[in-house]
Amino acid sequence: MTLTAPRPSRLWSPDRRWPTTGILLLVTLLAFEAMGVGTAMPTMVRELEGEALYAWPFLANLAASVIATVFSGRLSDRRGPKPAVLIGVALFLVGLVVAGVAETMTVLLAGRVLQGLGAGFLIVAIYVVIALAYPEADRPAVFGALSAAWVVPSLVGPAVAGWATEHLTWRLVFLAIVPLVLIGSVLLVPVLRKLPPHTATPPVRRFLPAAALAAGAGVASLSWALQHRTWWLLAVAVLLLTPAVRILLPKGTLTARRGLPVTILARGLLAGTFFAVESFIPLTLTVVHGYSPLEAGIPLTVSALGWAGASMWASRHPEIERYTLVRTGFLFTATGMAAVTLIAPSWGPAWLTFFLWAVAGAGMGMATSSVGVLMMAASPEQDRGFNSAALQISDMLGSATMIGLGGVLVLATAPTAGVVVLNLSMAALAVVGAVLTGPRMRATLEP
Numbered sequence: 001m002t003l004t005a006p007r008p009s010r011l012w013s014p015d016r017r018w019p020t021t022g023i024l025l026l027v028t029l030l031a032f033e034a035m036g037v038g039t040a041m042p043t044m045v046r047e048l049e050g051e052a053l054y055a056w057p058f059l060a061n062l063a064a065s066v067i068a069t070v071f072s073g074r075l076s077d078r079r080g081p082k083p084a085v086l087i088g089v090a091l092f093l094v095g096l097v098v099a100g101v102a103e104t105m106t107v108l109l110a111g112r113v114l115q116g117l118g119a120g121f122l123i124v125a126i127y128v129v130i131a132l133a134y135p136e137a138d139r140p141a142v143f144g145a146l147s148a149a150w151v152v153p154s155l156v157g158p159a160v161a162g163w164a165t166e167h168l169t170w171r172l173v174f175l176a177i178v179p180l181v182l183i184g185s186v187l188l189v190p191v192l193r194k195l196p197p198h199t200a201t202p203p204v205r206r207f208l209p210a211a212a213l214a215a216g217a218g219v220a221s222l223s224w225a226l227q228h229r230t231w232w233l234l235a236v237a238v239l240l241l242t243p244a245v246r247i248l249l250p251k252g253t254l255t256a257r258r259g260l261p262v263t264i265l266a267r268g269l270l271a272g273t274f275f276a277v278e279s280f281i282p283l284t285l286t287v288v289h290g291y292s293p294l295e296a297g298i299p300l301t302v303s304a305l306g307w308a309g310a311s312m313w314a315s316r317h318p319e320i321e322r323y324t325l326v327r328t329g330f331l332f333t334a335t336g337m338a339a340v341t342l343i344a345p346s347w348g349p350a351w352l353t354f355f356l357w358a359v360a361g362a363g364m365g366m367a368t369s370s371v372g373v374l375m376m377a378a379s380p381e382q383d384r385g386f387n388s389a390a391l392q393i394s395d396m397l398g399s400a401t402m403i404g405l406g407g408v409l410v411l412a413t414a415p416t417a418g419v420v421v422l423n424l425s426m427a428a429l430a431v432v433g434a435v436l437t438g439p440r441m442r443a444t445l446e447p
Contacts, residue, residue, distance in 0.1 A: 016133075016134075016191075018187045018190065019133065019187065019188060019190060019191035020142075020145070021184075021187050022183075022184045022185070022186070022187025022188040022191075023126055023129070023130070023142075023146075023184075023188065024145055024146070024149045025180065025183065025184035025187065026089075026122060026126065026181065026184040026185070026188070027123075027126065027146055027149040027150070028149045028150075028152060028153060029177050029180055029181055029184065030092075030119050030122065030123065031149065031150045031152075031153035031154070032152075032153035032160075032177065033096075033115065033119075033173075033174075033177060034119075034153070035153045035154055035158055035161075036153070036158060036160065036161030036173050037057070037058075037161070037173060038058075038158070039158040039161040039162045039165065040161045040162070040164075040165040040170040040173045041054070041057065041058075042054075043165050043170045044057075044108065044170050045057075045105065047170070048102065048103070048104060048105045048108060049105070050104075050105030050108070053105050053109070055224065055227075056105075056109055057108060057109060057112045058112075059220040059223060059224060060109050060112050060113050060116065060220070061112040061113065061115060061116035061119075062116065062216075062219060062220055062223065062396070062400075063116070063216035063217060063219065063220040064112075064113045064114075064115075064116030064117045064120065064216065065116040065117070065119050065120040065216075065396070066120065066212070066215050066216040066219050066220075066393060066396060067117070067120065067212045067213060067215070067216035068088075068091075068116065068117040068118070068119070068120025068121045069120040069121075069123065069124055069212075069389045069392045069393060069396075070120075070208065070209075070211070070212035070215065070248060070389050070393070071120075071121070071209070071212060072084040072087075072088065072120055072121040072122075072123075072124040072125050072385065072389065073124050073385035073386045073387075073388055073389030073390075074202070074205070074208060074385060074386065074389075075087075075121075075385070076124060076125055076128045076384065076385030076388075077200070077202035077382055077383065077384065077385040077386055078202055079198060080128075080132075080195060080197075080198030081125040081126075081128035081129045081132070081192075081195070081385070082192050082195060084121050084122075084124065084125035084128075084385075085121075085122065085125040085126070085129065085188065085192060087118075087121050088117075088118045088119070088120070088121030088122035088125055089118065089122065089181065089185045090118070091114050091115075091117045091118035091121060092114070092115055092117075092118025092119060092121075092122060092181060093118070093178060093181055093182070094114050094118075095111045095112065095113070095114030095115035095116075095117070095118055096111070096115060096174045096175065096177055096178050096181070097111075097174070097175070097178065098110055098111035098114060099111025099112060099114075099115065099174045100171045100172075100173075100174035100175035100178075101171070101175075111174070120392075123388075123392055124385060124388045124389045124392060125385075126146075127372070127376070127384070127388035127391075128384045128385050128388060129188075129191065129192070129195070130142050130143075130376070131376050131379070131381075131384050132195050132196065133191050133194075133195065136376075136377065137318060139372075139373050139376060139377075140314065140315045140318050140322070140369070140370070140373050141315040141316070141318075142315075143311075143315070143369040143370075143372040143373050144311040144312050144314055144315025144316075144369045145311075145312070145315065146369065146372070147307065147308070147311035147365060147368055147369040148307075148308040148311050148312055148365075150304075150307075151304045151305065151307060151308035154300070154301075154304040158297075161173045164176070200380075200381040200382035201382060202382045202383065202385075202386065203382065203383070205247065205386070206247075207247055208247060208248075211243070211244040211247035211248050212244075212248070214240045214241070214243065214244040215240070215241060215244040215245070215248055215393065215397075217240055218236075218237045218238075218240030218241035218244060219237075219241070219396055219397060219400050221233050221234075221236055221237035221240065222234065222237040222238075222241065222397075222400050222401065222404060223400045223403075223404055225237055225404070226400075226401075226403075226404025226405060226407060226408055227404060227407055229408060229411075241397070245393075245397070248389070248390060248393055249261075249264055249390045249393065249394065250264055250387065250390060253265050253390070253394070256436045259378060260375065260378040260379070260387065262436055262437065263371055263374045263375050263378065264375065264387070264390050264391055264394050265394065265436070266326055266330075266367070266371050266433055266436070266437055267368070267371050267375075267391050267394045267395050267398070268394035268395060268397060268398030269330075269398060269429060269430065269432070269433040270329070270330070270333065270364060270367050270368055270371070270398075270430075270433065271368075271394075271395040271396075271398045271399045272398030272399055272401060272402030272403075272426075272429075273333065273334075273337065273398075273402060273426040273427075273429050273430045273433070274333055274337075274360060274364050274426075274430075275399050275402065275403055276399075276402035276403050276405070276406040276422065276426050277337045277340065277360070277406075277422065277423050277426050278300060278303070278357070278360075279403050279406060279407075280406060280410060280419055280422065281296070281299055281300065281340065281343075281353060281357065282296040282297060282300070283296075283410075283419075284343055284344055284416075284419055285299070285343070285350060285353065288343075288344065288345070288346055288348075288350075288416060289343070289346070289348075289350040291350070298354060299353045299354050299357040299358075300357070302354050302355075302357060302358045302361070303357040303358055303360060303361030303364075304361060305358070305361070306357075306358035306359065306360075306361035306362040306365065307361040307362065307364050307365040308365060309362065309365065310329075310361070310362035310363070310364075310365030310366045311365035311366065311368070311369045312365075313365075313366075314365065314366050314369060314370060315369065322370040322371075322373045322374050322377075323370070323374060323437055325366045325367060325370040326366075326367045326370045326371055326374070326437045327434050327437045328363070328366055328367075329362075329363040329364060329365070329366035329367025329368070329370070330363065330367060330430050330431070330433040330434035330437060331363070331430075331431070331434050332359055332360065332362055332363025332366065332367075333360045333363035333364060333367070333430050334363075334427045334428075334430035334431045334433075334434065335359055335360070335363075335427075336356050336357055336358075336359040336360025336361075336363065337360060337423050337424075337426050337427040337430060338423065338424060338427035339352070339356045339359075340352075340353055340356050340357060340360075340423055341419070341420050341423040341424055341427075342356075344416045344419040344420045344423070345416055346416075371391070372391070375387055375388070375391050376388075402426065406422045406426075409421060409422050410422060
């Protein structure tokens with residue numbers, strides 16, 4: 001089955017305008033919450049006298065999101081996406097309110113856990129709603145729009161959260177989102193009502209709840225262990241994750257088997273390599289080249305714009321095979337990652353970062369939205385939730401692993417040497433991703 005008919009998308013036709021707006025609004029708000037909390041966190045923990053627990057609001061949210069992702073996938077396969085959407089909205093809203101009124105770190109942590117659970121339920125359920133509500137020919141446009149929906153929060157989220165924290169209160173980072181989440185949820189009601197009755201019976205998946213809990217604890221432990229070089233905890237994380245991923249990812253994912261498995265793997269490779277390099281670009285620009293924090297953040301903004309532009313461009317060209325876009329995206333990111341190695345030495349042309357990282361961002365825009373399309377094309381109705389959850393888990397696990405390894409590498413060596421090795425290693429891994437995609441990924445579109 002190949003997407004070849006170039007035609008205008010019907011995302012904004014009268015019968016889909018408001019559901020599309022609701023989906024994009026909810027995703028944008030999830031992204032804003034994820035991007036903005038980091039800016040406000042120092043003030044939060046200082047006011048709540050929780051400096052010793054600084055990392056825990058992030059880790060608790062991450063672990064909860066991983067667990068909810070799995071349960072949302074299972075619920076969507078068994079009952080359809082409607083219950084998962086409703087549960088996700090309720091948990092996310094309660095989490096925002098709890099965190100927004102918190103007077104102690106314990107309450108803040110509870111709110112962050114609820115937000116993570118809500119986000120995990122929502123993201124997977126929205127993927128399944130897309131599969132049911134939009135025909136295959138329109139899915140490139142939907143996934144392109146979803147990809148672009150992360151851009152505005154990445155551009156303005158930290159700045160808005162910082163301004164609100166400094167001039168008003170950090171509590172608005174949570175509470176101001178509540179009415180917008182309600183609006184997005186209301187806009188989704190018509191499409192939820194029109195979803196066809198759920199009749200598919202998912203396959204039996206043994207030990208799925210245990211694997212979900214192990215994965216949540218494992219990803220959080222992995223992040224902490226790599227950031228703090230706590231090797232015994234790293235061993236625990238590996239012991240938890242090794243059996244969990246065998247249950248939570250399609251068989252053959254880690255060996256890049258043709259079709260769906262390599263598609264799921266591609267998402268993890270894309271996220272892991274890109275964000276590992278991006279995490280250390282501001283550090284390099286400030287420490288090595290003397291940029292201000294504001295100046296050092298501009299390449300990330302330019303990259304986000306490249307990501308959005310490329311994803312929207314790809315969505316308007318359904319005649320181009322999606323696996324071709326994934327391979328091209330890998331090559332673009334590999335080029336950007338290898339090229340920014342030039343800025344690691346003090347004599348490097350730091351100004352090139354603004355252009356080079358936009359190239360990498362464009363590669364991510366082309367590839368990530370296309371991976372979503374290919375995953376959905378390869379997913380029978382009874383497995384859409386499971387595969388959507390697997391895609392998110394691959395993303396989170398890839399990011400946590402590569403960013404953590406990058407931190408170990410940079411901290412263990414001189415910053416310049418560590419960044420050079422990290423960038424070139426991630427670029428090489430992205431080239432491997434390009435080699436693995438193409439013919440191997442084409443199988444997702446074959447009967």
